[in-house]
Amino acid sequence: MGVRIGLVGYGNAAQFHMRAWNQLGKKAAEIVAVCGRSPERAAAFADEYAVPRSFESMAEMLNSIDVDAVDLAVPNHVHAALSIEAANAGKHIICEKHLTGYFGEPDTPADAMIGETMPRRDMLDKVKAECEAIRRAIEEAGVKFCYAENWIYAPAFVKLRRLADAASGAIMRIQAEESHSGSPSIYAKQWRTSGGGSLVLKGSHPLGAALQLKQSEGIRKYGRPIRPASVMCEVGNLTFIDALKQEPQHYIKMDWKDVEDWGLMVLKFEDGSVAEIAAGDTTLGGVHNYLEAYLSNARIRANINPNDACVAYAPSPDIFGDEYITEKIETKGGWSFPSPEEDWNQGYPQEMADFAAVIAEDRDPVSGFMLAQDVTLVLYAAYVSADEGRRVDLAPILA
Amino acid sequence: MGPVRVGLIGCGFSATLHIEGYKKLSPEQCQVVAVCGVPKETAEKFAREHNIPAAYGSMDDLIGHESIDAVDLAIPNHLHAPFIVQAAQAGKHIFCEKPLTGYFGPPDVKADDLVGTMIPKRQMLEEARQNVDRVMEAIAAAGIKFGYAENWLYAPAYQKLWRLAKTAGGTILRIEAEESHSGSHADYAKRWRFSGGGSLMVKGSHPLGAALQLKRWEGEHKCGKPIRASSVLCEVGNLTWIDAFTEEDRHYVRTGWKDVEDWGVIIVKFEDGSVAEIKAGDTTLGGVHNYLEAHLSNARLRANINPNDSCIAYAPDASIFEPEYIVEKIETKGGWSFPSPDEDWHQGYPQEVADFIAAIREDRQPLSGAALAREVVLILYAAYVSAEEGCRIDLKPILE
Numbered sequence: 162m163g164v165r166i167g168l169v170g171y172g173n174a175a176q177f178h179m180r181a182w183n184q185l186g187k188k189a190a191e192i193v194a195v196c197g198r199s200p201e202r203a204a205a206f207a208d209e210y211a212v213p214r215s216f217e218s219m220a221e222m223l224n225s226i227d228v229d230a231v232d233l234a235v236p237n238h239v240h241a242a243l244s245i246e247a248a249n250a251g252k253h254i255i256c257e258k259h260l261t262g263y264f265g266e267p268d269t270p271a272d273a274m275i276g277e278t279m280p281r282r283d284m285l286d287k288v289k290a291e292c293e294a295i296r297r298a299i300e301e302a303g304v305k306f307c308y309a310e311n312w313i314y315a316p317a318f319v320k321l322r323r324l325a326d327a328a329s330g331a332i333m334r335i336q337a338e339e340s341h342s343g344s345p346s347i348y349a350k351q352w353r354t355s356g357g358g359s360l361v362l363k364g365s366h367p368l369g370a371a372l373q374l375k376q377s378e379g380i381r382k383y384g385r386p387i388r389p390a391s392v393m394c395e396v397g398n399l400t401f402i403d404a405l406k407q408e409p410q411h412y413i414k415m416d417w418k419d420v421e422d423w424g425l426m427v428l429k430f431e432d433g434s435v436a437e438i439a440a441g442d443t444t445l446g447g448v449h450n451y452l453e454a455y456l457s458n459a460r461i462r463a464n465i466n467p468n469d470a471c472v473a474y475a476p477s478p479d480i481f482g483d484e485y486i487t488e489k490i491e492t493k494g495g496w497s498f499p500s501p502e503e504d505w506n507q508g509y510p511q512e513m514a515d516f517a518a519v520i521a522e523d524r525d526p527v528s529g530f531m532l533a534q535d536v537t538l539v540l541y542a543a544y545v546s547a548d549e550g551r552r553v554d555l556a557p558i559l560a
Numbered sequence: 561m562g563p564v565r566v567g568l569i570g571c572g573f574s575a576t577l578h579i580e581g582y583k584k585l586s587p588e589q590c591q592v593v594a595v596c597g598v599p600k601e602t603a604e605k606f607a608r609e610h611n612i613p614a615a616y617g618s619m620d621d622l623i624g625h626e627s628i629d630a631v632d633l634a635i636p637n638h639l640h641a642p643f644i645v646q647a648a649q650a651g652k653h654i655f656c657e658k659p660l661t662g663y664f665g666p667p668d669v670k671a672d673d674l675v676g677t678m679i680p681k682r683q684m685l686e687e688a689r690q691n692v693d694r695v696m697e698a699i700a701a702a703g704i705k706f707g708y709a710e711n712w713l714y715a716p717a718y719q720k721l722w723r724l725a726k727t728a729g730g731t732i733l734r735i736e737a738e739e740s741h742s743g744s745h746a747d748y749a750k751r752w753r754f755s756g757g758g759s760l761m762v763k764g765s766h767p768l769g770a771a772l773q774l775k776r777w778e779g780e781h782k783c784g785k786p787i788r789a790s791s792v793l794c795e796v797g798n799l800t801w802i803d804a805f806t807e808e809d810r811h812y813v814r815t816g817w818k819d820v821e822d823w824g825v826i827i828v829k830f831e832d833g834s835v836a837e838i839k840a841g842d843t844t845l846g847g848v849h850n851y852l853e854a855h856l857s858n859a860r861l862r863a864n865i866n867p868n869d870s871c872i873a874y875a876p877d878a879s880i881f882e883p884e885y886i887v888e889k890i891e892t893k894g895g896w897s898f899p900s901p902d903e904d905w906h907q908g909y910p911q912e913v914a915d916f917i918a919a920i921r922e923d924r925q926p927l928s929g930a931a932l933a934r935e936v937v938l939i940l941y942a943a944y945v946s947a948e949e950g951c952r953i954d955l956k957p958i959l960e
Contacts (some may be wrong), residue, residue: 202946331804333843334823335842395793395827402833405857412858423734425837427795427825433802437825443733445860457805458812460845
């Protein structure tokens with residue numbers, strides 16, 4: 162029998178996690194229950210995916226049945242509390258990115274624009290304290306923390322890392338980006354629910370992959386990770402540009418409230434190498450996910466999406482009918498790069514396979530707590546940089 | 561009018577690029593009547609190779625002996641400013657290699673001084689600004705044509721990108737652009753004393769110029785005045801100084817950088833809220849990497865100046881294509897490659913020369929002129945201040 166997992170959440174993330182668990186098969190892992198605030202929706206999810214049990218809360222689920230791990234496929238602002246609760250109950254944790262963030266205080270009104278008023282340095286302090294609390298809880302409980310950063314498991318990125326290992330030259334520069342034409346969800350557009358803008362929601366992926374690449378380079382060469390030393394960042398609201406607002410038709414999503422819709426972070430690592438991490442909600446042409454590594458003796462690019470594994474052309478957008486092309490593409494007309502199997506390409510089933518093995522074999526995940534924490538703290542340090550218009554030293558923050 | 565009579569100042573790498581451009585024009589349009597260089601023998605050799613009637617040992621000599629309309633300044637960066645002022649005062653039209661000018665050290669600077677580490681960047685910005693002002697005043701007072709040899713503006717892929725952007729009419733929200741390769745061979749590129757900066761100055765000036773020009777055009781096209789840069793944030797680094805790199809026994813990228821950066825990123829914000837991400841490096845393998853991508857509100861456009869896939873080749877062994885040229889700075893001819901069918905043309909070299917000559921004949925300013933040249937220099941030095949002081953720099957007081 163495989164690892165017994167309790168799924169927390171029944172939304173979008175829960176659905177693609179579920180698809181990934183199903184691909185993996187019950188010998189490796191089994192979703193034994195699902196829980197969420199609405200009993201009806203939890204039950205409906207259980208019905209749809211043939212999950213044996215459903216509950217109204219994680220506490221009820223953990224009290225009622227025996228699970229090895231919880232899979233937190235829930236919004237970012239509840240990750241911290243649920244991680245600590247699960248750790249205290251002695252359960253291993255699989256957590257969607259990110260680890261945590263700043264979403265306001267318990268009494269902050271739902272419509273408050275904290276992104277406009279709250280200094281980023283105060284946010285960073287609170288987030289740092291929360292990371293520390295989670296770290297303590299999982300260390301004391303001795304449970305595994307698996308950070309569901311799918312990029313780490315995307316086949317193109319894994320191949321890149323293997324080639325980099327084989328070449329073994331110094332990784333001098335990393336360029337990486339995740340962008341598309343904007344989240345449709347209103348939760349992504351307000352700091353109170355999102356914890357940040359493009360950088361947090363999209364940039365965390367390329368950032369996580371870049372940090373992991375330098376961590377693993379350090380471990381391989383010196384027996385300890387190479388960590389980021391400073392960050393400089395600029396953010397912007399490109400959809401607030403007057404000329405754009407006056408256009409009669411918008412192809413990119415509008416209505417961002419108090420979060421950025423574009424950002425660029427420039428990191429320096431302790432060895433002097435650099436990473437350029439971009440993220441945007443204003444990019445047409447479908448999701449754009451890539452990482453390029455410049456080594457002293459090789460150059461390697463992982464085109465996670467799009468890539469030219471399949472290339473298509475249609476003189477009219479209706480020709481391909483209902484067939485899926487790729488995430489967030491605005492038209493099916495013209496040349497396109499249809500993703501043959503997007504979940505696989507993005508590393509979803511692979512991350513779950515690693516997590517199940519981590520728990521079964523009692524080893525560390527490729528994507529673990531240090532990565533989750535560094536991503537979160539670097540993101541908020543980047544916001545401090547953009548807010549204050551200056552470089553931020555990461556040593557005291559990540560210490 | 562008769563043919564434009566050009567005096568070529570310098571006989572190095574850029575002079576060769578320019579002379580090929582002049583040769584493509586008819587003798588009725590222009591004639592390169594003389595070349596000068598130090599020592600004079602190098603100029604004489606260059607003159608013989610390219611069928612130029614006369615050779616001199618200095619610009620003074622050349623201007624004194626020949627009746628010319630224009631000078632082409634294909635000389636090292638630190639000589640641009642004094643030569644521009646001198647040529648302008650002599651009433652000659654000027655075609656000048658980028659960058660316009662910069663800061664190259666105090667008056668008593670010695671050749672081996674490490675200017676880049678000696679002088680604070682804020683002082684450099686101030687002095688570069690004075691150099692720029694002097695040059696701009698001389699050009700304005702002489703009423704001459706000034707061509708800024710920013711070839712990217714003339715590169716066919718970039719020209720096509722601008723025409724598509726103009727037709728689409730959407731807002732240019734974001735520009736990404738880069739020039740990188742595995743490092744300049746020239747020693748003078750490695751010392752601030754001669755180059756006035758590192759990768760950003762020597763390479764980044766191209767994508768920066770092209771990005772600034774796009775927003776200038778957009779503004780002029782839509783509201784009759786250019787959209788200008790308002791702030792800059794920059795990070796620079798010396799990636800070839802990484803310990804793990806220096807310990808490697810074989811290097812594929814150039815080393816030996818003295819007091820200049822070998823990598824940099826500039827983030828420009830424009831007054832309308834749009835942004836540009838400008839990158840430059842001397843640590844990039846795989847041949848020269850020159851591109852500009854524009855993210856519009858209703859279109860996305862990419863100009864792959866070099867490499868692009870207009871020709872694709874594969875060879876199981878690096879010797880197979882010898883001696884055919886592949887592309888600038890490629891380390892091997894083995895494996896897959898993207899040979900440039902006509903590199904000068906792709907990069908806009910003959911086109912920039914043709915526009916300069918046409919501008920003189922038609923009594924108009926060239927497409928790439930002094931205003932752009934000035935902004936590129938000032939923004940580059942403001943970027944250096946940003947990187948050194950670790951803070952965002954407001955460009956309004958600097959560019960006004």
